[in-house]
Amino acid sequence: MTEVASEQLLVVVDPSARRTDGESVRIAKDVLCAGARVKWCLPEGREEFARALERRGSRRPVVVGDDHALLRAVTVLERHGELDGCALAVVPVVGRPGALTVALSLGVPQGTVAAARAVLDGSVRRLDLLADDAGGLVLGELRIPAVDAAPHRGLRPARRRYRSLVSALARQSRAAAEAAGAAGPGPSRLRVETDGATLVDLDQPVRAVTVTPGRTGRADVEVRPVSVGAEAAPLQAAARTVTVSGADFRYRADATVAGPVRTRTWTVRAGAWGLVLPG
Known part of the structure; x- marks a missing residue:
């Protein structure tokens, strides 16, 4: 980790x-204004959010928000070729449970005061990420199938009410299915290849696949096969590239759900970005 120089935020x-x-x-x-020269930006939407980062000049960017805001900032910096040379910081602020999974897993303090002080006094840690062949990025975890999909954000009130009604009806349907003894999502038939070698093939149904960027230039891959009788041991590997293919599948990349796709390849980019964390 490298120390953060005193500079404008x-x-x-x-x-x-x-x-x-x-x-x-x-x-x-x-907290931030007491310890640094700060330019405060209050964008009204995603376009203004992106423009603020693009026009930051020599100022060090700090994001106040949840995982979605962090991912959006990383994507903007990557799109403009500035991610590698930028020390990004985040102060987690959220009104929804579970929307800080990525930030907290990376070591960002949960408390507002502690996180803001880390922005001022912390150090830059270089972190790996996953880049897929469609331009997507993964900072924390990739999961197949996609579960616990994040709620839609930025919807107009009428659409939010509609989504809430649909969600309520879906919950009722799931509850009725569970009461009838129905099982959860069925197994998937996927081929998972790590650095070109087949870890699991289409003839072996799987319950879940997780891929996590490590800190050694390789991703940690875990495949949980469907067990017959005794619990089946997970299949594990460390790889620079991971390709998943098979029938249409959705996947959860950090805070977003994507798909369905037939195939996707993720490649580790070692030390691709810097995050300010407590020293």
Whole structure:
């Protein structure tokens, strides 16, 4: 890890953070402004969020928000070829449970004050990520099949009410299915290849596949086969490239769900980005 030099900060506050927890945003502002020269940016949407990062100049970017905001910032910097030379920091602010899984797994402090102090006093840690063949990035975890899909954000009130009604009906349907003794999602038939070698093939149904960027230039891959009788041991590998193919499948990459696709390849990019963490 390298020390963070004293410099001016560009603090970009995600709109959802302001709506859901304005008090934490205010606390973050107080702590950051007390310890650094800060330009405070309050974008109204994704386009303004992206423009603020693109026009930051020499200022060090700090994102106030949840996993979605962090991923959006990384994507913007990557799109402009600035991710490698940028030390990004994040102050987690969220109003929904489970929306900070990625940030916390990477070592960002959960408390607003502790996270803001880490921005001022922390060090830059170079981290691996996964890049797929469609331009997507994974910072924390890739999971197949996609489970616990994140709720839709940025919808108009009427559409949000509609989505809520659909979700409620879906929950009722699932509850009825469970009461009738129905099982959860069935197994998938997928071919998983790690660095060109087949880890599991289509003739072996699997319950789940997880791929996590490591810290050694390789990803940790785990495949959980369907057990017959005794619990089947997971299949594990470390690889620079992972290709999954088979019938249409969806996957969860950090806070987003993508697909369906027939095949996708993820490649590890070692030390591709820098995140400011407690020293």
